[in-house]
Amino acid sequence: MEFVRKWVQTVAGFLMNGYWLFPWTRNIYQGPLKVLCAPGLNCYSCPAATTCCPLGALQQLLGGVRLAIASGQYFFGWYIVGAMGLMGGFLGRMICGWACPFGFCQELLHKLPSPKFEIPRGLRHLKFAILLLFVILLPLLAVDEFGLGSPWFCKYICPAGTLEAGVPLLILQPGLRETIGFLFFSKFVIMTAFIAWAVMASRPFCRVACPLGAFYALFGKVRAVRLRLDAHKCTNCNACHQVCPMGVKFNESPDDTECIACLACMHQACKFDAISLEFCGLPLTGARGKRLAATEKTG
Amino acid sequence: MSENRKPGRKPDQTIDKAPLWLSLFFLALLLIGIAIDEPGRVLEQARQICLSCIGVG
Structure with a gap:
């Protein structure tokens, strides 16, 4: 069964990252499939990404909710929350185990030989705080002079974004290298820390900091x-x-x-x-x- | 033997309907989103590189 699960994870990873023309186009995929919501954590600014990241899309919608209302559009994230909830209602965190590319990355990293450590159980609650604060409240409430919020989780924390999008895009588009600063380096440190942690502990990001995992965890007792x-x-x-x-x-x-x-x-x-x-x-x-x-x- | 082979539920097993109702609720949210053209906005955003998201720019 573990063999089957690895295959499912691989296929899911390729389906969510199926745009392999990016080394030639040096850009991200911009086709219609990007309207589909990825089940797992997969940055939509990743050059190979063919679907949109539910967390990124939700934060963007919540950040722009004032401007949307001002223009008569009631974009509160219905579509994204609906898609996430539908997947959560059926599978819950099974998605983390079977279809999340970043979870799969961590599993592979954990196979590297090293001393292994347990993760304190109390840290599991942190991801719920990150979901509430960085994905919902801050994008919704902390707005600039134009009434526009930022995708706080993506901007300040998400190691998947740095790994799948930040680093590859800096390689593909040399012009971007001049624009990197403290923000990129701080995110790079977070990414490196989680990669090192994943070698020594099993799925640390999923267990401690993943807001998508926290959302799916809400369905723990009622999933199909x-x-x-x-x-x-x-x-x-x-x-x-x-x-x-x-x-x-x-x-x-x-x-x-x-x-x-x-x-x-x-x-x-x-x-x-x-x-x-x-x-x-x-x-x-x-x-x-x-x-x-x-x-x-x-x- | 034949009873063992027959797939399905035992007499004392009931279908847990809560996940189905919950999924129906979220399906309704999804359809509301589609009805007001939220996917169009999602697509518009997803087609652009989010520089602040990846910590660049």
Whole structure:
């Protein structure tokens, strides 16, 4: 299953970054596909990006809400919040585990040999503050003399933007190099810090600072596709603790908002069929699926 | 045996409708956005390099 997940992550990454003419055009993709909302964190200023980043688009819409209202357009981010909510309602943070290019990058970085460390659990709450403050409130309320807000998260924090767009565009467009200053260097430091952290800890950005992950985490208890624990079968051997890339103790908190449904606990750890995948309460795989597979094998 | 093979739900299993209602709510938001041409504005923004977003300029 891990092999399948890696393939899905790769394909999703290519679908969201499918414009490979950028080395020749030296510009970003500007076609109609950019109206589509990427499920994961993927900067739309990345030269290869074929879709728009939901967080970037939302901040831009919220930042321009005063000007939009003044011109009779009620652009409050309906389309983006609707798209994000639709994906969140069905899959929740499963998107982080299966379709986020930046999450995939962090997983690959974590495979590099190095000392490995755990991330303090308390830090997980920081991403909700970043979502509220940097993605919603500051773009909406901190406006310039023209009534225009900035995309605060993208501008001051987002390491995905620096990695996927900032650095490649500086290489592709030498003219931009003269314009870099403190802002770029501060973001470069943030990006480098998260890359180094990702080598030593599993998915640090997803767990600590990703506002998109925080949004999807809000659907932790009500998403359609989710993992379920069969308490009668669980022996509390804690094997699921060892394999979870998000530090979830699944047998203790099966509805944990950090769960990215990577299925590692179900396929790599649990020997007692205590964990299954369900859709709106109906079993998809797991105990019943394994029983069925065994029954089919034995005829 | 044949009962085991038949996919579907057991008698005591109920469909959890909350995610479906929630998804319906967000689908409505999405459609409102499309109706007022918000995707046009999104496309307009996404076609430009956001210099401040990437920390350049």
